[in-house]
Structure formats: structure tokens, C-alpha cells
Amino acid sequence: MHWEPADMPDQTGRTALVTGPSVGGLGYVTALELARKGARVILAGRSQEKVAAAADEVRRELPDAEVETLTVDLSRLDSVRRGAAEAARFGSIDLLVNNAGVMGTPYQRTDNGLELQMATNHFGPFLFTGLLLPQLVASADGRVVMVSSMFHKFAGRPPLGDPRQQVGHYRRWRVYGQSKLANLLYAGELDRRMATAGLPVKALAAHPGFAGTHLAANGQYGRSSGGVASILDAGIRAVSQSAASGAAPTLMAATADLPGDSFVGPSNLGQMQGPPRTVGRSRLAHDQVAAARLWEISEETVGLSYP
Numbered sequence: 412m413h414w415e416p417a418d419m420p421d422q423t424g425r426t427a428l429v430t431g432p433s434v435g436g437l438g439y440v441t442a443l444e445l446a447r448k449g450a451r452v453i454l455a456g457r458s459q460e461k462v463a464a465a466a467d468e469v470r471r472e473l474p475d476a477e478v479e480t481l482t483v484d485l486s487r488l489d490s491v492r493r494g495a496a497e498a499a500r501f502g503s504i505d506l507l508v509n510n511a512g513v514m515g516t517p518y519q520r521t522d523n524g525l526e527l528q529m530a531t532n533h534f535g536p537f538l539f540t541g542l543l544l545p546q547l548v549a550s551a552d553g554r555v556v557m558v559s560s561m562f563h564k565f566a567g568r569p570p571l572g573d574p575r576q577q578v579g580h581y582r583r584w585r586v587y588g589q590s591k592l593a594n595l596l597y598a599g600e601l602d603r604r605m606a607t608a609g610l611p612v613k614a615l616a617a618h619p620g621f622a623g624t625h626l627a628a629n630g631q632y633g634r635s636s637g638g639v640a641s642i643l644d645a646g647i648r649a650v651s652q653s654a655a656s657g658a659a660p661t662l663m664a665a666t667a668d669l670p671g672d673s674f675v676g677p678s679n680l681g682q683m684q685g686p687p688r689t690v691g692r693s694r695l696a697h698d699q700v701a702a703a704r705l706w707e708i709s710e711e712t713v714g715l716s717y718p
């Protein structure tokens with residue numbers, strides 16, 4: 412099945428909330444293309460300035476777009492709770508794209524005692540999605556898309572230990588892989604729980620292959636410009652597919668007629684680039700026992716049980 416963003420059905424009347432919408436990243440393109448098809452888009456990021464800049468860019472390209480903004484730091488559970496409470500004003504939400512993420516960050520614990528990559532990429536989105544669930548259900552046709560990665564294949568094992576304890580040496584790439592495996596386990600478990608509860612929400616996952624964004628520089632240097640960060644950022648862009656191409660799998664997972672728990676990624680060069688299609692996942696990512704255990708750990712960690 413050949414699919415491209417132009418194939419997206421009309422999104423008029425639908426509301427899409429996209430996390431991590433900073434200009435230059437995948438979330439920005441995702442929101443822009445959904446807005447181009449008529450969706451009301453809610454740009455949700457941790458920096459008020461960057462979110463405002465992204466909203467300005469969308470409005471510059473699409474003057475009639477309906478664009479809303481929300482400030483939420485997904486690595487902080489208190490911020491997620493505040494952001495989700497503020498999001499109540501948007502009413503029903505048809506699509507939640509959990510795109511925001513960090514990669515390969517140096518060892519750091521958040522105020523809640525969680526490792527930064529797991530906090531940002533998994534626990535924050537787990538809490539955010541749970542708190543927004545009533546609004547997704549209210550849409551009567553809700554969809555959640557988790558932006559995972561090929562790195563899920565390097566997880567080694569699922570992250571089922573105590574998330575507030577560091578056991579052994581911190582391996583940043585291994586932990587990134589575990590956070591992206593968590594995205595896949597979560598999408599599957601969420602989809603199953605929605606079906607069991609008879610709730611009208613599907614969960615799917617996507618990965619962008621290798622796309623030229625600020626992810627690598629942000630992760631290594633905490634910024635994407637200045638000195639070595641600029642060099643790394645430019646180097647990544649030179650050898651990868653565009654952010655626009657990288658967002659295509661997310662857009663397909665968000666809008667195509669696909670079953671819940673589908674995983675969408677690029678079709679060429681070992682899934683590094685090319686048009687999107689449904690793809691396979693690692694053996695660990697199929698483990699429903701691990702997915703159920705991760706759900707329990709996540710509920711305990713964020714202090715919210717759902718559905």
C-alpha cells in the first residue's frame with residue numbers, strides 16, 4: 412500500500428493535540444500537515460516561546476488554520492497534571508500524538524526521581540494520555556499515536572525494574588531503546604485495554620526512520636545550535652531524510668484506516684527512509700505479559716490508574 416501525506420482524509424472538524432511541536436522537528440511537521448487538512452491543532456511543548464514560534468509558523472503558512480497552544484513539560488509529573496487540566500478547555504480530542512522525546516541524554520534524574528529519558532518518553536506521556544482519556548473518549552473516535560523508534564530493537568530487555576533506582580552502569584542508548592520499546596508496549600496495551608473496556612479509542616505507533624531534526628544535538632548538548640551542537644545538527648541533516656519525510660509514518664498512523672496496535676515506519680533502506688507502510692517489531696515488543704507489567708509499574712509511578 413503506497414501512502415503519502417496527500418492521501419490524508421479531510422480533517423475538518425477534528426482536533427489533534429501534538430506534543431513536541433518545535434520548529435525543525437517531527438512534531439511541527441505533523442501538526443502543520445494535520446492543520447493543512449483542516450484539523451484544529453493544539454501544539455503542546457515545554458517552552459512557551461518555542462510553542463508560540465511554532466504556532467506563528469503554522470499560521471504564516473496556513474493563515475486560516477485553527478491553532479491552539481499548551482505548555483507542558485512531559486518530564487515532570489506536576490507539569491503534566493497542570494497541562495492536562497489546562498487542556499480541558501479544548502473539549503473533545505480526536506487525536507493525541509505523543510511525539511515529544513529526548514534521546515541519549517546524560518544521566519539525570521527528574522524531581523520525581525525518574526531517569527530523564529524514561530520520564531520524558533514514557534512516564535510523562537503515560538500520565539498525559541490517561542488524564543486526556545475522557546476527552547479522547549468524548550470524540551467517539553479517538554486515536555493515540557506513540558512515536559517510537561527503530562532503537563526499540565536495542566532495548567535488551569523491557570524496563571520493568573524500579574524506575575526510581577539505577578541498577579548498574581547507566582547506558583544512555585540502551586535506556587533510550589527501552590523508552591522506545593515502552594512506547595510500543597504501551598500502544599499495544601492501551602489499545603487492548605480500550606477494546607476490553609469498550610471505549611472508542613485506538614492506539615497505534617509509528618517511527619520516522621532516520622530524520623534530520625534536532626534530536627541528536629538536543630540529547631547530547633541540550634541545545635541544537637552553537638559550537639559542536641551546530642556541527643552535529645548539520646551533520647545529521649546532511650545524512651538523513653527530511654523531517655517532512657520522517658513525519659509521514661506518524662501522519663499515516665494518525666489518519667489512515669489501520670487496526671489498533673499497528674506500527675508504521677519507512678519502507679526503504681532497512682526502514683531508515685522512504686514512504687510509510689506498516690512494519691514489524693522486535694520479539695520483546697510483542698510481549699503482552701511485559702506490556703501488562705509495564706502498565707502496572709507506570710500506574711504506580713505516576714499515581715494514576717486507568718481506564
Ligand SMILES: NC(=O)c1ccc[n+]([C@@H]2O[C@H](COP(=O)([O-])OP(=O)(O)OC[C@H]3O[C@@H](n4cnc5c(N)ncnc54)[C@H](OP(=O)(O)O)[C@@H]3O)[C@@H](O)[C@H]2O)c1
Binds near residue numbers: 456485620
Ligand atoms: N529524528 C529521528 O531520526 C528519530 C528517530 C526515531 C525516533 N524519533 C522520535 O521522534 C520524536 C520527535 O523527535 P524529533 O526527531 O523531532 O526531535 P527534536 O527535533 O529534538 O524534537 C523533540 C521535541 O520534543 C520536545 N521535548 C523534549 N523534551 C520535552 C519535555 N520534557 N516536555 C515536552 N516536550 C519535550 C522538544 O522540545 P524543545 O524544543 O523544547 O527541546 C521538541 O519539541 C521523539 O519521540 C524521538 O524519539 C526521532
